[in-house]
Amino acid sequence: MGARRPYMRTMSKTSWFMTHARFKTYMLHEISSVFVALYMWLLIDGLFRLAKGPEAWEAWLSFIKHPLVVVISLIAFAFFVIHTMSWFKAVPQAMRIQQGEHFVDGKLIIGGHYAALGAFSLFVLILAGVA
Amino acid sequence: MARSAKAVPWFLFAAGGTITAFVLPVMLFVTNLAPPVGLFSEAMSWETMYGFVGNWLVKLVLLGIIGFGLWHAAHRLRVCAHDFGIRADTVVAYIVYGVAGLATLATIWALLMI
Numbered sequence: 001m002g003a004r005r006p007y008m009r010t011m012s013k014t015s016w017f018m019t020h021a022r023f024k025t026y027m028l029h030e031i032s033s034v035f036v037a038l039y040m041w042l043l044i045d046g047l048f049r050l051a052k053g054p055e056a057w058e059a060w061l062s063f064i065k066h067p068l069v070v071v072i073s074l075i076a077f078a079f080f081v082i083h084t085m086s087w088f089k090a091v092p093q094a095m096r097i098q099q100g101e102h103f104v105d106g107k108l109i110i111g112g113h114y115a116a117l118g119a120f121s122l123f124v125l126i127l128a129g130v131a
Numbered sequence: 132m133a134r135s136a137k138a139v140p141w142f143l144f145a146a147g148g149t150i151t152a153f154v155l156p157v158m159l160f161v162t163n164l165a166p167p168v169g170l171f172s173e174a175m176s177w178e179t180m181y182g183f184v185g186n187w188l189v190k191l192v193l194l195g196i197i198g199f200g201l202w203h204a205a206h207r208l209r210v211c212a213h214d215f216g217i218r219a220d221t222v223v224a225y226i227v228y229g230v231a232g233l234a235t236l237a238t239i240w241a242l243l244m245i
Contacts, residue, residue, distance in 0.1 A: 013216030033207030
């Protein structure tokens with residue numbers, strides 16, 4: 001009798017998610033965390049430079065304006081938008097609001113989130129514009 | 132009811148996910164995308180920023196954004212490590228939560244100096 005040769009499903013450890021569209025979108029919003037972490041690090045660095053003085057702050061600003069940083073920032077912006085959209089999409093599943101006999105329609109909850117996002121973003125942009 | 136030790140990281144993850152979803156797109160636009168094209172140069176000047184961040188309420192909000200953002204990213208990076216085949220979850224957890232904790236302390240330190 002020959003040795004036992006069980007069927008082993010071949011699955012790449014590093015690219016398994018490329019096999020299915022749903023896995024790809026999952027990976028896309030998981031990867032957004034890399035850019036969130038990078039941005040938090042950049043912000044903390046910016047706070048230290050802000051505390052240090054005008055020259056240190058100017059150095060931080062010129063780093064922001066470096067072409068390579070601009071490109072990474074644009075990619076990060078796309079990932080932040082992906083994170084926001086996927087997070088809002090999941091809200092009705094995580095937060096079910098009951099009203100009498102029925103649950104509030106998920107689309108209404110998501111719509112409310114987008115309205116709040118728009119209002120908040122506009123507020124920040126106006127604040128930055130009048131400063 | 133079963134008690135789970137996952138409640139704390141999960142709460143931080145969920146709070147961080149919600150805060151980052153609302154705040155980060157417009158915040159990144161103001162800090163990173165506007166300056167290269169010369170937009171909001173007055174708001175991004177040292178004088179304006181120093182005065183703005185000097186407000187204790189702004190400090191508290193910034194600590195909330197950065198702190199929760201860090202914990203959110205840490206939790207997702209832990210899951211990412213698992214998804215890319217790294218099975219030493221305990222080690223990964225100590226590293227990502229440890230770095231997030233230290234970075235949160237660094238944020239408090241930086242804010243106290245302003």
